[in-house]
Each structure stands twice: as C-alpha cells, then as structure tokens.
Amino acid sequence: MIRPHDSVIVHTLARVFTPIIQLFALYVLIHGHDSPGGGFQAGTLFAASVILPVIAFGIQGSLAVLERRAIILGAVGILLYAGIGLLPLILGGEFLNYGELPIPGMETSARRHWGILGIETGVTLTVAATAVSIYYSLRERGEEEGK
Amino acid sequence: MTSSLPGFLFAIPFFAAIAIPVAGFTNQKLCRPVALGALVLLSIVSVIGLSEAVSHGPLSHEFGGWAPPIGIEWVIDGLSGILMVAISIVSLIALVQAGPLVKKELSGRLIPFYSLSLLLIAALGGMVLAGDLFNLFVFLEIGSLASYVLVGVTGGRSLLSAFRYLILGTIGASLYLLGVGYFYAATGTLNMVDMAQQLPGLLDSRAILTGLLFIVLGLSIKMGLFPLHGWLPDAYTYAPNSTTPLLASVVTKVPLYAFVRIAFWVFGMDAVSVQIPVLVVLGWIGAVAAIVGAYLAIWQENFKRMLAYSSVSSMGLFVLGFSLGTETGFAGGLFYVLADTLMKAALFGVAGAAVYQCGANTVADLVRLRRNMPWVSAALLVSALSMVGIPPTAGFFGKWYLVVGALEAEKYFAVATILVTSMLTALYFFRMFQHMWAEEPRPLTEPRVLETPFPIRMSLGILTFGIMALGLGSDFVVGLIFESVIPEGF
Numbered sequence: 001m002i003r004p005h006d007s008v009i010v011h012t013l014a015r016v017f018t019p020i021i022q023l024f025a026l027y028v029l030i031h032g033h034d035s036p037g038g039g040f041q042a043g044t045l046f047a048a049s050v051i052l053p054v055i056a057f058g059i060q061g062s063l064a065v066l067e068r069r070a071i072i073l074g075a076v077g078i079l080l081y082a083g084i085g086l087l088p089l090i091l092g093g094e095f096l097n098y099g100e101l102p103i104p105g106m107e108t109s110a111r112r113h114w115g116i117l118g119i120e121t122g123v124t125l126t127v128a129a130t131a132v133s134i135y136y137s138l139r140e141r142g143e144e145e146g147k
Numbered sequence: 148m149t150s151s152l153p154g155f156l157f158a159i160p161f162f163a164a165i166a167i168p169v170a171g172f173t174n175q176k177l178c179r180p181v182a183l184g185a186l187v188l189l190s191i192v193s194v195i196g197l198s199e200a201v202s203h204g205p206l207s208h209e210f211g212g213w214a215p216p217i218g219i220e221w222v223i224d225g226l227s228g229i230l231m232v233a234i235s236i237v238s239l240i241a242l243v244q245a246g247p248l249v250k251k252e253l254s255g256r257l258i259p260f261y262s263l264s265l266l267l268i269a270a271l272g273g274m275v276l277a278g279d280l281f282n283l284f285v286f287l288e289i290g291s292l293a294s295y296v297l298v299g300v301t302g303g304r305s306l307l308s309a310f311r312y313l314i315l316g317t318i319g320a321s322l323y324l325l326g327v328g329y330f331y332a333a334t335g336t337l338n339m340v341d342m343a344q345q346l347p348g349l350l351d352s353r354a355i356l357t358g359l360l361f362i363v364l365g366l367s368i369k370m371g372l373f374p375l376h377g378w379l380p381d382a383y384t385y386a387p388n389s390t391t392p393l394l395a396s397v398v399t400k401v402p403l404y405a406f407v408r409i410a411f412w413v414f415g416m417d418a419v420s421v422q423i424p425v426l427v428v429l430g431w432i433g434a435v436a437a438i439v440g441a442y443l444a445i446w447q448e449n450f451k452r453m454l455a456y457s458s459v460s461s462m463g464l465f466v467l468g469f470s471l472g473t474e475t476g477f478a479g480g481l482f483y484v485l486a487d488t489l490m491k492a493a494l495f496g497v498a499g500a501a502v503y504q505c506g507a508n509t510v511a512d513l514v515r516l517r518r519n520m521p522w523v524s525a526a527l528l529v530s531a532l533s534m535v536g537i538p539p540t541a542g543f544f545g546k547w548y549l550v551v552g553a554l555e556a557e558k559y560f561a562v563a564t565i566l567v568t569s570m571l572t573a574l575y576f577f578r579m580f581q582h583m584w585a586e587e588p589r590p591l592t593e594p595r596v597l598e599t600p601f602p603i604r605m606s607l608g609i610l611t612f613g614i615m616a617l618g619l620g621s622d623f624v625v626g627l628i629f630e631s632v633i634p635e636g637f
Contacts, residue, residue: 075168082165086158095154097212 004058014056021049025124032120033113039120043127050128051135070133077125084118150206152196153221153276156231157269159189164265171258179246182261186239186268193235197228201631207278216338220278225631226481227275230404233485234275234397237492238268241392244496244606247599248389248503253300260300264393267293271401279337280327280413283405287323287369291316294398298386308381315378319368322361329358343413350422362409363425369402372466373436376459383455388499391451395458396492400484403462407469411477416636420472430470434564436463441571445578448509451498453575454491457534460568461487467561468549474637476552478628483545485624486533486617490542493530493610497523500599500607511582520598524583526607531576533614536569541617548625 005011025045032038085096093100098115099108106114163185170177200206205224209215223231242264249260270290277283295316299309331337333354334345349355364375371379383395410419410426420426440460447453461483468480500523501507505515516524533540536547546565553561598604617624 072168072172075165078165079162079169082158082162086162089151089154089158092151094151094208094212095158095210097210099212 005056010056014052018049018053021045021052025049029120029124030117033116039123040127042120043124044131046124046128047131047135050132054135070129070136072129074126074129074133077122077127077129080122080125081119084115084122149209150199150223151208152192152199152206153208153223154210155192156189156196156223156272156276157221159185159192160265160269160272164262164269167262167265168258171261175257178257178261182242182265183239185265186235186242189268189272190232190235190239193228193231196223197225197232200224200228201627215278216336216341219282220338220340221276221282222278223276225628226404226408229481229485229628229632230275230401231272233488234268234271234401237396237488238264238393240606240609241396241492241496244392244499244603245389246602248387248499248603251503252387252389256300259296260389263293263297264390267297267393267398271397274401275404278339280330280339280342280409281337284320284324284327287402287405288320290398290401291320291369294394297390297394298382300390301387303385305385305387308378308385312378312382315368315375319365319375322365322368324365326358326361326363326365329354329361333358339408339413343415346414346418350418356423359414359423359425363406363429366402366406367432370399370406370462371459372432372462373439373459376436376440376462379459380452380455383458383495384449384452388495388502391495391499392492395454395495396488399458399462400488403465403484410469411634411636416472416634426470426472429466430558430561433463433466433468433470434561436460437467437564437568438463438571441568441575445571445575447575448511450501450508450510450513450579451495453510453579454494454498457494457572457575458487458491460572461491464546464549464565464568467564468552471549471552471556471558471561472637473552473555474629474633475548475555477633477637478625479545479548479550479552481628481632482548482621482625483542486541486545486614489610489613489617490530490533493526493607493614494534496603496607496610497527497530500603503603504599510579513579513583514586517583522604523599523607526611527583528580529611529614531579533618535573535576539615539618541614541621544618544621544625 022045025042028037028045029039029042032042084098084101087102088097088100089095091100091102096119098112101111101115103111103114163181167178167181170181196206200223205222207215208221210219210221213219242261245260249257253260267290270286270293273286274283274290277286295309295313298312299306327337330342333349333352334342336342336345346355368375379399383391386394414423437460440456440458440463444453444456444460447456465480465484465487468476468483471477471480500520501513501516504520504523505512507513507515513527516527529540533542536543536545538544546569549565550562553559553565
C-alpha cells in the first residue's frame with residue numbers, strides 16, 4: 001500500500017501543480033510538431049501528473065484503477081500510431097504518409113498536420129502509460145522488500 | 148520498383164503483437180488465433196513478395212513517401228525475400244507447436260508469450276527488409292529485447308542465462324552502432340545503396356576500417372560465432388521449451404544475414420576479400436567454430452545443450468561457406484542456412500516434446516521416446532540424419548554445395564573442415580541413436596508414456612517433410628539462389 005504524505009505543504013502544492021502540469025502537457029502535445037515538444041515529452045508530463053498525487057495523497061481513490069490497466073492504455077496508444085500509419089498503406093500509399101490519409105475536404109498540408117497530431121497523441125498515451133506502470137511496479141517491489 | 152509489400156510484411160506481425168494484449172485483455176483464448184492468423188497471412192504475403200521480387204526485380208517501399216537516401220527505404224530482393232519466407236513459415240510452425248507447451252510451462256501466460264513472439268518476428272522481418280544500416284540496428288535491438296524476455300520468462304536458471312545474454316547482446320549491439328557511426332562519419336549516409344556507391348573511394352580510410360571491425364565484432368556476438376558464443380549454450384538450454392524452436396531456428400540467422408548484406412552488397416566482394424580481407428579471417432574463424440562447436444557437442448549430457456553447441460558448429464559452416472568467395476559456396480551457405488532453420492526448429496521441437504511428455508532432459512533419457520512416441524522419434528531420426536548429412540535430406544545438399552564451392556575455390560582446408568565437422572556431427576548424433584535404440588530400456592520401472600498432443604505431432608511432421616522436400620527440391624532452390632540472389636562481383 002502506498003501511504004499518503006502527511007505534510008500540508010506537499011498536499012497543497014500537489015493539488016496546485018497537478019492541473020498545471022496536465023495543461024502544460026496538452027500544450028506540449030498540441031504544439032509538438034511546429035515548436036519544441038512532442039509526444040514523448042507530453043507523455044512524461046502526463047505520467048508525472050498521475051504520479052504526483054499518488055506520492056502526495058496515496059493510492060486510494062479513482063487513480064487506483066490505472067494501476068492494472070495502464071499497460072493496456074499503452075497498447076491502445078501504439079494501435080493509434082500504427083493504425084494511422086497503416087491507413088495510407090492499405091489505401092495504396094506508403095506507411096505513415098499522412099498526405100494520403102482519407103480525410104475529405106482537406107488540403108494535403110492540413111492532412112499532414114492532423115496526421116502528425118494523431119500519431120503524437122498515440123505516442124503520448126504509450127509513454128504516459130509506460131512511465132506510470134514502471135512507477136507502480138518499482139513501488140510494489142520496494143514495498144515487498146521493505147516488509 | 149516501389150511497392151507497399153515490404154510495409155505490409157512488417158505491419159502484419161507488428162499489428163498482431165499490439166492487438167494481442169488488447170484482445171487478450173477481454174478473453175485470453177483470442178491470443179492464439181490472432182497470432183497464428185497473422186503468421187498465416189505473413190507467410191502468404193512473403194511468398195508473394197519473393198515471387199514478385201524474383202520476377203520483377205527488387206521492390207522498395209519509401210516510408211512516409213520520403214525518397215531515399217534521405218528517407219527510410221525497405222527493400223525485398225532475392226535474398227531478403229527468401230529469408231522472409233523462411234522466417235515466416237518456420238515461426239508459424241514453431242508457434243503452432245508451442246500451444247500445448249505454453250499452457251504447461253508458462254502457466255497460461257499467453258499474452259506475453261504470443262505478443263513478444265510476434266514482436267520478435269516483426270523485428271526479424273524489419274532487419275531483413277531494412278535498406279539502411281540504422282534501421283537494421285533499431286530492429287536488431289527490438290528483436291533482441293523480445294528474445295531476452297522470451298529466454299528469461301520462466302525465472303530461475305533461465306533468468307540468469309537471459310541476463311548474460313542481455314549483457315553480451317547489448318555489447319554486441321553497441322559495437323554495431325559504433326561501427327555504423329564511423330561509417331556515417333566517413334560517408335554522410337546510412338542508406339545501403341548510397342553507401343555502396345561512396346565506399347569504393349574510401350576504402351583506405353581508417354574510419355571505414357575501424358567501423359567494419361566494430362560491425363563484424365558486434366554481429367559476431369549476436370550470431371553466436373565462436374569464440375563469441377558465450378551466451379548461446381546457456382540461453383538455449385534454460386530457455387522455456389515453448390520458445391527454443393523459434394529462438395534457435397531464426398534469431399541467430401538474421402544477424403548473419405546482416406553481415407552478408409553489409410559485406411557483399413554494401414562493400415562488395417572485391418573490397419572484403421582483397422582490399423580489407425575480412426573474409427579470409429572469417430573463413431578461418433568459421434572453420435575453427437565448426438570443428439570446436441561439434442567437438443564440444445559430443446561431451447554434452449543435456450540434449451538441448453548438445454543442440455546448442457551444434458548451432459555454434461553450424462554457424463561456423465555458414466560463415467565458412469559465405470567466405471569461400473565462389474558462387475557455389477555462397478549458394479551453399481545460404482541453402483544450408485535454410486536447411487538449418489528447419490532442422491533446428493525440428494530438433495528443438497523434439498527436445499521440447501521429450502521434456503513435455505516424459506521429462507527426458509538428457510541424451511540418455513531419450514530412450515523413453517522409442518517405444519511409445521513413434522512420431523517424435525521419426526522426426527528426430529530424419530532431422531538428425533539431415534544434420535549429419537545423409538542424402539536425400541536438406542542437410543546433405545547444403546554440405547554438398549559447400550564442398551563443391553570449396554573445391555572450386557581450391558581451398559582444400561575448407562573441404563577438410565566440412566568433412567571433419569560432418570564426422571563429429573555423426574559422432575554425437577550416433578551416440579544419441581545408441582542411447583535410443585541399442586540400449587535395453589528399463590521397461591518395468593518406466594511409466595508408460597503416450598504420444599504427444601496433435602499440434603506438436605503435426606508441426607514436427609511438417610518440419611520433417613520440409614527437410615526432405617527441401618533436399619529433394621534443392622535443384623530448384625539453388626537455381627533460384629543462383630538466378631536472383633548471388634551479389635555482383637563473383
């Protein structure tokens with residue numbers, strides 16, 4: 001069991017920072033392909049925003065659900081990436097050629113824009129899920145040995 | 148010619164590898180059909196790819212629509228087509244056979260087993276198809292990571308051997324990457340075709356020499372070439388029986404492919420035999436590996452360990468064949484690689500079946516097979532005779548072409564090496580036959596053993612049939628190799 005921290009300062013700061021980190025993660029994800037950032041960075045930020053409340057308040061509550069299912073979320077992220085990559089391939093183009101994504105009424109450049117955003121979202125999900133499950137398994141191992 | 152086939156060859160097993168955890172999360176029984184279905188599809192597409200590449204020339208796929216040498220290019224030509232067909236069909240048979248074993252050994256951990264096996268197959272495909280040196284490295288690492296886990300998945304001794312494999316494998320991959328770095332510094336490109344055009348003027352460069360040395364060393368560790376085979380016997384002996392047929396048949400062959408591709412396609416025959424004579428050195432190392440591997444195999448009590456040393460010996464023969472420098476030697480080496488893929492899948496399959504059905508771990512225990520397991524015994528007999536090189540099995544024709552190639556090259560020492568290796572191979576397999584058929588079993592104390600479950604029998608039957616068919620059809624296969632694989636410069 002992960003025990004909550006007992007300091008008021010930690011509680012307050014965690015409560016303030018969690019939504020800010022998540023907002024910043026979204027910003028990094030959405031602006032990833034035309035400014036510094038991207039899926040990997042956004043994913044680690046999201047993972048941090050999940051891990052921080054667990055450190056501060058303990059595992060009770062809705063976040064406990066993530067413990068077992070995080071890795072499935074990771075697979076969903078890769079599926080999203082591979083799916084967007086595969087779609088142009090099935091339609092006769094090349095793997096990951098966003099320009100051939102079948103989105104009606106859109107310029108090629110806009111298709112590339114949305115295609116990249118799509119795969120970056122997949123990367124974000126996978127990185128966040130992987131980081132969270134690494135944290136949980138390290139934590140479990142540490143508690144087993146600490147007993 | 149551009150084509151989407153190489154993309155599909157990677158996408159099919161990779162997609163299945165990710166779909167398995169998602170499907171298995173709701174119902175574990177879905178894992179096996181998804182995995183086998185994907186491999187059937189992969190086998191069909193790779194046969195189509197090979198026939199297209201043979202009839203229309205190499206097919207290339209430019210990822211994301213970016214043209215090489217800037218973009219990433221994947222290519223199916225004769226060599227990668229043949230290996231892709233071998234990998235997909237043999238891994239399909241190996242996974243069919245693994246079904247009953249997974250239930251017993253891995254206590255139903257179906258999701259990691261099937262997902263990692265598919266990921267391993269996707270990575271092997273990626274290595275075979277990659278048209279640039281860096282992507283080759285990426286897939287080398289993905290495949291290695293999957294195989295470390297597959298070796299160590301049962302814990303205990305296998306975990307220790309997996310850790311050793313991990314350390315040595317990582318050193319190998321790092322050396323390879325370092326070598327690629329030197330090449331990139333010297334040529335400014337990673338694309339194989341582009342590099343092949345730039346290299347002839349740069350062969351005096353120290354960077355190229357150092358890079359080639361690192362690459363050969365790194366790949367030698369990965370392929371388990373003596374004396375860098377340290378990880379291999381333990382990994383094969385203690386890996387779960389459900390994964391050894393897959394690991395032992397294809398995983399070391401693909402780094403060998405990478406070496407062949409770099410030596411003969413990127414550098415060219417002339418460069419690696421005259422200007423930087425790596426082939427001369429590797430020929431000698433291969434000869435020593437073949438003999439020492441076979442010699443060590445004679446003394447092993449554990450059946451799987453004996454087969455592992457036999458793999459070390461076969462790797463020596465392949466390297467020797469490729470370094471002979473004649474067309475027949477090259478074709479013989481490649482043909483023997485294909486034959487050995489089938490033979491090792493069958494032999495490790497028999498080893499798995501023996502442990503599964505009657506707990507027979509050592510060579511002496513194999514006596515338990517003879518009375519009640521006729522199918523498994525027959526598969527063992529045929530594949531062992533093929534390893535020794537008795538006609539009309541595939542192993543005989545592999546060695547035949549190797550010997551002819553060595554005679555053409557007038558390397559009589561290589562001829563002697565191949566013959567001595569065959570003698571030693573005969574020695575350790577005949578020792579096994581002696582245990583199986585010449586000794587009286589202890590009938591009263593032995594509990595009655597039944598024949599193995601249908602999936603094991605069927606896949607061993609197909610592999611045995613394949614060994615015979617490859618032997619009888621050797622003219623066709625070697626003709627195909629001569630026609631569409633042999634690189635320029637011979």
